[in-house]
Amino acid sequence: xxxxxxxxxxxxxxxxxxxxxxxxxxxxxxxxxxxxxxxxxxxxxxxxxxxxxxxxxxxxxxxxxxxxxxxxxxxxxxxxxxxxxxxxxxxxxxxxxxxxxxxxxxxxxxxxxxxxxxxxxxxxxxxxxxxxxxxxxxxxxxxxxxxxxxxxxxxxxxxxxxxxxxxxxxxxxxxxxxxxxxxxxxxxxxxxxxxxxxxxxxxxxxxxxxxxxxxxxxxxxxxxxxxxxxxxxxxxxxxxxxxxx
Amino acid sequence: xxxxxxxxxxxxxxxxxxxxxxxxxxxxxxxxxxxxxxxxxxxxxxxxxxxxxxxxxxxxxxxxxxxxxxxxxxxxxxxxxxxxxxxxxxxxxxxxxxxxxxxxxxxxxxxxxxxxxxxxxxxxxxxxxxxxxxxxxxxxxxxxxxxxxxxxxxxxxxxxxxxxxxxxxxxxxxxxxxxxxxxxxxxxxxxxxxxxxxxxxxxxxxxxxxxxxxxxxx
Numbered sequence: 001x002x003x004x005x006x007x008x009x010x011x012x013x014x015x016x017x018x019x020x021x022x023x024x025x026x027x028x029x030x031x032x033x034x035x036x037x038x039x040x041x042x043x044x045x046x047x048x049x050x051x052x053x054x055x056x057x058x059x060x061x062x063x064x065x066x067x068x069x070x071x072x073x074x075x076x077x078x079x080x081x082x083x084x085x086x087x088x089x090x091x092x093x094x095x096x097x098x099x100x101x102x103x104x105x106x107x108x109x110x111x112x113x114x115x116x117x118x119x120x121x122x123x124x125x126x127x128x129x130x131x132x133x134x135x136x137x138x139x140x141x142x143x144x145x146x147x148x149x150x151x152x153x154x155x156x157x158x159x160x161x162x163x164x165x166x167x168x169x170x171x172x173x174x175x176x177x178x179x180x181x182x183x184x185x186x187x188x189x190x191x192x193x194x195x196x197x198x199x200x201x202x203x204x205x206x207x208x209x210x211x212x213x214x215x216x217x218x219x220x221x222x223x224x225x226x227x228x229x230x231x232x233x234x235x236x237x238x239x240x241x242x243x244x245x
Numbered sequence: 246x247x248x249x250x251x252x253x254x255x256x257x258x259x260x261x262x263x264x265x266x267x268x269x270x271x272x273x274x275x276x277x278x279x280x281x282x283x284x285x286x287x288x289x290x291x292x293x294x295x296x297x298x299x300x301x302x303x304x305x306x307x308x309x310x311x312x313x314x315x316x317x318x319x320x321x322x323x324x325x326x327x328x329x330x331x332x333x334x335x336x337x338x339x340x341x342x343x344x345x346x347x348x349x350x351x352x353x354x355x356x357x358x359x360x361x362x363x364x365x366x367x368x369x370x371x372x373x374x375x376x377x378x379x380x381x382x383x384x385x386x387x388x389x390x391x392x393x394x395x396x397x398x399x400x401x402x403x404x405x406x407x408x409x410x411x412x413x414x415x416x417x418x419x420x421x422x423x424x425x426x427x428x429x430x431x432x433x434x435x436x437x438x439x440x441x442x443x444x445x446x447x448x449x450x451x452x453x454x455x456x457x458x459x460x461x462x463x
Contacts, residue, residue, distance in 0.1 A: 011315045018322060022329045029336055036340040044343065062344065139351070164351045168284035168405060168436045218433060 039066065045095070046073040052145035052159045053077075053120035053128050077130075079118045084111040086239030094118060100141045100163075103134035115236050126150045131237055135229025138221040140164040142173065144229065146182075148189070152241045155187040155199070160226070170222030181213040189234045196244050198234055201227035258381045262388030264456060268361045269392040270449045271459060275361040279393055280441040282352050286409045289397030291345055292352055293390035297383070299330045299356050304370040304382035311371050323366045324357075331356045361389055396444045404435030 003010060046069050047061035055076065061069060079094035094116035106113040118130040127150055134143040140163035147157040160173040172178055182199070188210050191197040197211050201223045206212045215223035238244045268274045278296075282288045306326050307314070314322050335353045338346035346353070356362070365385050370378040401407055406414035406422060415422025416429045434440050453459045 005313075005315045006317055011318055014313065014315055015318060015321075018325060022325055026329055026332055029333060033336050033340040037336075037343075040339065040343040166284070167282070167288055167348070168401075218436060 052147040133233035136225040169219040198231035259384040262384040280438040283397040286397040289393040297386040300382040304378040307370040308375040308378035
């Protein structure tokens with residue numbers, strides 16, 4: 001063969017061609033698929049918000065088209081962004097606010113964070129409130145959409161999700177058995193004497209059924225992260241609603 | 246070499262990895278992913294299919310390029326090809342099969358580190374024509390698949406009492422379960438990686454006791 005495959009110039013030429021080719025291919029792919037991927041993420045967020053409010057289950061939402069979900073979302077849900085002191089921040093789009101990014105950027109200083117609040121209108125005109133929140137799991141972020149009843153205190157529905165928890169262990173937070181714990185029995189954010197309490201995930205048996213749920217066996221760190229998130233995240237909303245004075 | 250795709254030689258490329266030269270139980274390659282994703286049958290299946298896809302196309306491309314790839318950087322070239330394919334799979338899943346991509350989460354990226362892929366590229370695709378390389382890739386991917394499915398089946402059934410998410414075993418009062426046995430407890434140990442290792446070891450044990458060719462002298 002005329003070409004010396006082990007010469008330096010051949011190796012460099014070969015690598016440059018190969019790498020430029022794959023780079024071109026992958027960037028084209030990434031750019032052309034990006035709109036669809038983002039639409040998927042937005043669609044999921046809309047269905048999670050609606051599912052938390054009890055419009056339909058997550059399973060049912062998979063059967064609906066993206067346009068249908070967008071339609072229902074626009075009809076039923078309105079939103080505001082508030083700060084830690086419970087004041088409305090103008091000019092912010094709550095739907096575009098990425099809770100996980102926001103959490104990561106301000107994980108040490110919750111008072112700098114922006115908080116999204118979604119309001120869902122029931123058929124009869126009463127309202128439910130959906131609070132998005134984020135926390136740390138074992139391998140990556142975990143997040144949740146928690147719907148509160150019209151009393152702005154009792155939990156009505158929850159949807160948990162995570163980036164990379166272990167299937168069968170930490171990833172169990174997305175399963176019905178874990179999420180049903182929040183709705184089978186009444187869970188409340190405020191304690192009976194009117195103090196801020198939040199909800200905790202505890203090991204070894206629930207002692208305060210109004211404020212605690214059972215942890216997942218074998219995934220202590222995920223459970224702790226979820227617990228911390230549920231403990232702290234309601235705070236600014238309770239100020240916003242004048243529940244904490 | 247025969248031209249027929251189903252010649253005896255080609256069939257051997259498919260059959261051998263099932264038993265005599267199984268990538269997991271005989272060559273002990275790709276163990277890491279076998280431990281990580283066999284908690285549930287569904288994950289094991291989707292992982293196997295992704296590995297199948299990546300193996301077929303990486304073998305095809307490497308085999309097509311085999312006369313052009315400089316020996317000294319062949320591993321890096323293999324890595325570039327495999328990584329590009331894995332990213333392609335990941336991007337497509339995210340755009341078209343969003344739910345599946347969510348279930349697989351990090352494991353899609355981990356296909357890159359699956360030693361079976363690099364092992365077959367190095368041992369076979371670099372020295373053979375594209376057609377047979379693809380056949381070899383399919384054979385090895387299927388050899389990987391059946392072990393994963395068996396381990397996934399055992400771990401999901403005894404670890405969480407379900408198969409492919411359907412509840413099978415449960416304790417009394419468990420209305421969802423098909424078979425409710427009073428006093429039955431799920432084996433939590435099944436959910437931990439060491440149990441996957443034990444399952445694979447049991448498969449190797451059974452396989453060697455049946456297939457005497459595999460038993461080393463002394």
